[in-house]
Amino acid sequence: SPQVVWSMLGNRQFCSYKMTTKTQNFCRNEYNLTGLCNRSSCPLANSQYATVREEKGRCYLYMKTIERAAFPRRLWERVLLNKNYEKALEQIDENLIYWPRFIRHKCKQRFTKITQYLIRIRKLTLKRQRKLVPLRRKIERRERRREEKALVAAQLDNAIEKELLERLKQDTYGDIYNFPIHAFDKALQQQGAESESESDAEREEEDDEDVDKREFVEAEDSDLSDFEDMDKLDTSSEEEQEEEEEVEKEVSHSKSKGKTPLKGPARRKRPYIEIEYEEETEPTTKTKAA
Amino acid sequence: PPAPQRVLFPPTFSVSEIKNKQRRHFMFLRWKQQQRKEKLAAKKKRRKEREALGDKAPPKAIPKTIENQRVYDETTVNPNDEEVAFDEATDEFAPYFNRQTVPKILITTSDRPRGRTVRFCEQLATVIPNSHVYYRRGLALKRIIPQCIARDFTDLIVINEDRKIPNGLVLSHLPDGPTAHFRMSSVRLRKEIKRKGKEPTEHVPEVILNNFTTRLGHSVGRMFASLFPHDPQFIGRQVATFHNQRDYIFFRFHRYIFKSEKKVGIQELGPRFTLKLRSLQKGTFDSKFGEYEWIHKRREMDTSRRKFHL
Secondary structure, three states, rough: HHHHHHHHHHHHHHOEEEEOOOEEEEEEEOOOOOOOOOOOOOOOOOEEHHHHHHHEOOOEEEEEOHHOOHHHHHOOOEEOOOOOOHHHHHHHHHHHOOOOOHHHHHHHHHHHHHHHHHHHHHHHHHOOOOOOOOHHHHHHHHHHHHHHHHHHHHHHHHHHHHHHHHHHHHHOOOOOOOOOHHHHHHHHHHOOOOOHHHHHHHHHHHHHHHHHOOOHHHHHHOHHHHHHHHHHOHHHHHHHOOOOHHHHHOOOOOOOOOOOOOOOOOOOOOOOOOOOOOOOOOOOOOOOOO | OOOOOOOOOOOOHHHHHHHOOHHHHHHHHHHHHHHHHHHHHHHHHHHHHHHHHHHOOOOOOOOOOOOOOOOOOOOOOOOOHHHHHHHHHHHOOOHHHHOOOOOOEEEEEOOOOHHHHHHHHHHOOOOOOOOOOOOOOOOOHHHHHHHHHHOOOOEEEEEEEEEOOEEEEEEEEEOOOOEEEEEEEEEEOOOOOOOOOOOOOOOOOOOEOOOOEEHHHHHHHHHHHOOOOOOOOOOOOEEEEEEEEOEEEEEEEEEEEEEOEEEEEEOOOOOEEEEEEEEEOOOOOOOOOOOEEEEEEEEHHHHOOOOOOO
C-alpha cells in the first residue's frame, strides 16, 4: 500500500530517485509532477497519479491508477494533448475528472510551463544560432608555432624599412624630403664631366636652400662647449651647427635605427641631457663645551 | 677541473652512460667544447681552401629556407601578366582603383562584445580612416548589409569574439564584393605594445602589401588596399603594413621618419594582429548559399610544409 511505501522510501530507507540538498529534497523520477520529494508528489507512493510530459514538442498526459498497479507494462496510460492551449487544459480536466485537486492543479501548471518553454525554443531557433566549433588542440598548437616562426622569418621591421626606402628612391614622396643626393650621384655618373660644374652649382644652391629650410638635419653629438652656449644662444647656435654640418657634409647619427623611441617629429635640438649640481655641505663643526 | 688535452676512454663509451649527474653534465660540456673546436677548425680549413682556389672556388652554398623550398604555385602572378591585369581592371575593386569610390568602412563585432574587443575596434577605427564603429545588438548580418549599402558603406568588418578575445575577422566588400573570413591571432592593443609612439593622427596612412604573390594573394591584397583611401597624406608619415609570410598576414601600423636617404626609423603605434585566411567567398556574407572561391581544407591543403596559398 502507498502508505507503507512512503514510510519506507520517503523517510527511513533509501530511495534512488531522491536527491537531498541543504534546503530541499528533490525527486529524480521522470514521472514526478513537481520534482520535489513529497508525500503527495512521489509517483511511487501514490497509487493514483498523473503527470504531463513532452516528447519532441508534443505534450502527453500520463496517468496511473490502482487497477493497473499489478501490470507494470500497462501502468502508465498516455493521452496526447491538443496543440491548442485551452483545449489541452480542457482535455486535462476531462481526463482527470474526480481526481484529487492537487494533482489536477499541478498537472495544469506543469503543462503551462512546458508550453511556455516550447514557445521559447521555437523563437530562439529562428534567431541566429551561435555555432560552436571545437578547436583541435594539436592543430592549434601547430598553427601557433608556425605563426611564431613565420614572424621571425618575416623580419617585419627590415621589410618595412626596405619598402619605404624603395619608395623614397622611386620618388613617390616628391619634394617633401630634401636628400636626393643619391639621385644626384646617379645623374653625375650618367651625364659625365661637363655637367659636373652645373651639378656643383646646383649642390651649392641646395646648400643654401637647406640653410633656410632646416628640415630633417641630424643632431650632432654635442660637446660640452656647445652646452655652455646652448642656454644663452638657442637659435643662433643651431644655425652655427647646421652650417658646420653642411660644410663638412658629415652626418652623424645620434640614434640607432629605430631602437630608441623617436618623439614625434624630427628632433632638431640636441639630445636632452640633465645637468645635476652637487653641493657639498661641510659637516657642522663640533664645539666642545668649555 | 680543467679538461686534459688527451683523454683516454674505452672505445665503446658514451657520455650518457655516466650515472652521476654532475659528472655527466661536466663530461657533456667538455664533449661539446671539443665538438665546437673541431667545427671551428673545419670552417677555417674550408675558408682557407676557398681563398686558395680564388676564382675557381665553387660558389657558396645557399642555405635552404622554407621560402626557398616553397612548392611552386601555378597561380603565382607574373607582374606582366595581361590576363591578370585585365581581370583586375574588371573585378569588384575596379571602381576603387579608378578612384570612383571613397572607402567608408563599418566596423562591428559579434554579439555582446567584451571590453578587449571593444577597445580593439576603437583602435582599429583610428587606424583606418573614414571608419565607423557600431554595436551589434543582436542584428542579423544579412539584414545589416542592405542597410549598409543604402548608406554608402563600401566595406564591412566584423570582428568575432570568443572568450573575451577577438579571434576572427570577416571582411566584406559591400556592393556585392568578395567576403574574406580570417582567423585572427596575437592581437595586441596599443597599450600592450612596447616602445610605442603617440596616437595615430587623422592623416591617411600609406599602405604596404608584401608578399602577396598568387592570384588568391593578389585578390586578398586588393581587398586590404581598398580599405584605405587612395591618396595617402605623406605629411602624416604613417604606414599600415600587411605582410604575408607563409600564409600568415601580419598587420602593423608604424610612423616612419627618414633620417637620411639610406636610413629610416620606424616606430610602432597602433594595434597589431595576424590573420590567416580561412575562406574567400564571392558575394557578400552568406554562409549557407554563398559561392566560395576558396576554402581552407585542412586535410588537403595542410599536407605539405612547403606549400602556401597566398
